[in-house]
Amino acid sequence: MNPKKRVTIYDIARKLNLTASSVSRALSNNKNVNENTRQLILKTAAEMKYKPNTLASNLRKGKSQTIGVVVPRINQNFFSNVIAGIEAVTYQRGYNLVICQSNELHDKEVQCINTLINQHVDCIVISVSAEGSDYTHLQNVIDHHIQLIQFDRVADNLETLKVINANEQASMEAVLHMVGQGYKRIALLEGPQNLHVFRERKAGYLNALKTSGLPVIDELIVANAKTKELGTEAVRKLLSLPNPPDAIFASRDDFSALGVLEVATAIGIKVPDELGICGYSNEDFTSITSPSITTIDQYSMEMGKTIANSYFDQMDNKMGNSSNVNKTISIKPKLIIRTSTQK
Template sequence: MKSKKRTTIYDIAEKLNLNPSSVSRALNNSSSVNDATKKLILKTAKELNYTRNTLASNLRKGHSKTIGVVVPRINQNFFSNVIAGIEDATYKQGYNLIICQSNELYDKEVQCVNTLINQHVDCIVISISVETIDHKHLQNIIDHGIQLIQFDRVADELETLKVTNDNEQSSFEAVSHMIKQGYKRVALLEGPQKLNIFRQRKNGYLRALEENGIPVIPALMIENAWTKELSANATRQLLSLPQPPDAIFASTSDFSALGVLEVATAMNVKVPEELGICGYSNEDFTEITSPSITTIDQFSFYMGKTVANLYFQEMENTDTMVVPKIISIKPKLITRSSTQKTI
């Protein structure tokens, strides 16, 4: 079925034998159009189901009042909460969101960015994919005069507005907590080290071992265990060691921690008595697993609001020489049953 053509001001003008500019002025409630003509135009517009093209109108004024958001995955609690926080702040300012997901693919991320540029958005907010190494597409945003705000996973070398977590300190606190609970061989499930957040979390892990007098054992650090399946495989490998770990810090996500818990349960390893588990992100399911999973809350909704408000603050900033702001949000360790070992 052929879709019905959208009514324009030219359709209204033709029906009433008026100049399109007169119709436009009337629809914008201009005092230059007399009340009788204005009333007739508004009545005709309603009859023809005319709706204002807000994007076109805003673009004529020099902005689209639209923000584009690119995230690795929409269905993760962290990213969906960030989006909700952005929307909460932008709605109050009369802005719209266009949301894209890269599915952790570099090529799709580039496609998302190009689409948003072509949509003439005022700002692009992005958390880069696990595959992203080249940042030319991010520089392209800047070159087009579009505000770029990076959050969570960021390209350090690009001087843009950034909203991040203190990943190193939160990881340090998580691993220190497990050591204080009596765990002596704490393993680390790492994310890809090309991403800044995973390098920072590894640094926090190493610092916690050092400051608590625990030796660093390379065999207990597994690279690229950043999905539930990869973490499950890494856990089987760790628990099969002659001297297996007595705790695992899944620094990549709570989904990784869930993979650890499932393998431990299948191998009849008692949690937390024989194996402590800590995840990252405070996904909803961590409260209802058995045992519940210790994790790190990143205050994702607040992060989203911070991102949006940072954009609006910069909109009001007339000093073009100001160094781009970097806002760091301190996460919170949420201790639950999976690390409550009886010493």
């Protein structure tokens, strides 16, 4: 026998001159198999290093006990913590995770989704890429009767369970904090406005200015930069204005906020005395930069656990009725005030 070939029940059956169905019944502890025969089959299976094909078995039962997760970037603290939260729950239920990353590319996201559909996963959890606008591939998940759960970045027009943050409220709180510290010309670094999550954060920024009686200044609102280089260039232009901002809310993420800090340091602007900086998502590095960066904690681990528990609640029919499949769960983030906004 080829040592690299996976041992099957047919290999065991041939060796013992039995039928494959007899071997299958014995390995599944069927009572209709003679005990001596069952023990012989079990002993032979162990000697031949037989491993059951769990995927095939689960597919026969109509379940793979596998959940696919698609995120923009695995190496970002927020997404990795969401995955860890999901895994903490799924492990207890005997489920496996298949992790994919889109790298913020629509075509790769579509490829990930198609791969997971072909693997017959029971559920797909996704935070959509920045490039996305056509969500036909996600409708395809629903059409295949696979549970679809969206989190953080979601497609509004799809009726699925959504687990999100109260982004508008958190952003408003962050900007009001900076106003309270005496900052008056607060700039906004937008995230991609095709995504609802970033439109909410912008709305929070605008509402905070309105509440504070501060004007909305178009030149202080900077469109989403798709690369670090473009982001650096945009921040340099912003800080080189004749009347530059005295604070910047990097609403996309903490990496944008770090970019602001790097530019400010390079051109000799003192943070927080001359420039306040606030990010979003509470990446690990924000607490160890100099100065440390004010940010918003999205409770990512809790979000992951909520996603997994909601899926299993639906599976266990604990959520009452099918309309709950389409409900939205909102988790309130927390403003983490650090040195970068404390004058």
